[in-house]
Amino acid sequence: MLIRRRFFAACVLLTSSLLGSLAYADNATLRVVTDATFPPMEFVKDGQRTGFDIDLVEALGRAMGRKIEWIDIDFKGLIPALQSGRADMAVSAIYITDERRKVVDFSDAYYAGGLVVLTKKDGAIKTLKDMDGKKVAVQVGTKSVNFLKDNFPKVERVEVEKNQEMFNLAQIGRADAAVTGKPAAKLYAQTHPDMIVLPEQITVEDYGMAIPQNQPETTKAINAALVKVKAEGTYDQLVKKWFESQAK
Incomplete structure (x- = not known):
């Protein structure tokens, strides 16, 4: 056998x-x-x-x-x-x-994917450290929420249900930035000339x-x-x- x-x-x-x-x-x-x-x-x-x-x-x-x-x-x-x-x-x-x-x-x-910061081109956030004390939109249930909680405790998180809602808040100024995955952020910035993705990534995942x-x-x-x-x-x-x- x-x-x-x-x-x-x-x-x-x-x-x-x-x-x-x-x-x-x-x-x-x-x-x-x-x-x-x-x-x-x-x-x-x-x-x-x-x-x-x-x-x-x-x-x-x-x-x-x-x-x-x-x-x-x-x-x-x-x-x-x-x-x-x-x-x-x-x-x-x-x-x-x-x-x-x-x-x-x-x-x-x-x-290189990972988390990035989407913000206004003429806004106050130019580096990751600039997020301290600012309102940052994140989508509930995503990695962004706990990552900001653990690594950027001074950030005022604005948690929303929908991806598009997160982008809209950053677009109209009710949030100073949004933290999300790089591809989605890049696509949004591509179609909204007043928005930019910071070159410094929060996380890098290939x-x-x-x-x-x-x-x-x-x-x-x-x-x-x-x-x-x-x-x-x-x-x-x-x-x-x-x-x-x-x-x-």
């Missing part, structure tokens, strides 16, 4: 390895799962997926000479899709964490592309393609498009 179990385990390991090898080929279609509900990273507009992550992955595909097949799935199902062999990569504003590294591999970090552990060739190819799109200027163009350029 012990021999049979060991033989079965060896067969499972070999099969997993073979599937990983077969999933990777220089010109094979790259199956990518995403939850396109998080602008500006990935969302649906006019019936089409769009966003920073979407454009970046398409650019990586061109750099590798591989077609991208997009698969829509809820966020909680992204990593299970990789583990089951349904997909070759997951891209959906996924933070690289030690816990996730236990079950999937990650590409090199491709964007986004990465999750890849099955049995596909090291895919991880290597993605990292090489990321280097290429950065060197040729495509990456900077996408950052400007989604986070820096004013909407017209």
Whole structure:
């Protein structure tokens, strides 16, 4: 019985390895799962997926000479899709964490997320220390609330239920600033010229592309393609498009 179990385990390991090898080929279609509900990273507009992550992955595909097949799935199902062999990569504003590294591999970090400060360009807050004694809007239930409570105790928190309400308070001056995730803050500042995101971040949490552990060739190819799109200027163009350029 012990021999049979060991033989079965060896067969499972070999099969997993073979599937990983077969999933990777220089010109094979790259199956990518995403939850396109998080602008500006990935969302649906006019019936089409769009966003920073979407454009970046398409650019990586061109750099590798591989077609991208997009698969829509809820966020909680992204990593299970990789583990089951349904997909070759997951891209959906996924933070690289030690816990996730236990079950999937990650590409090199491709964007620094985390908490940032959104405030008026001509306002009193120019640095993180300037928040002391000021009214700062945060959304209930998010990391921002406890982080400010623990690390910026002199801040007067204005806790609201909705993300948009938080932005509105900072916009009309009923709050001196809002603390939220970098992508959402950047998108708001992009469409409101009188607002700015402070260059100094409160926290830095890197986004990465999750890849099955049995596909090291895919991880290597993605990292090489990321280097290429950065060197040729495509990456900077996408950052400007989604986070820096004013909407017209």
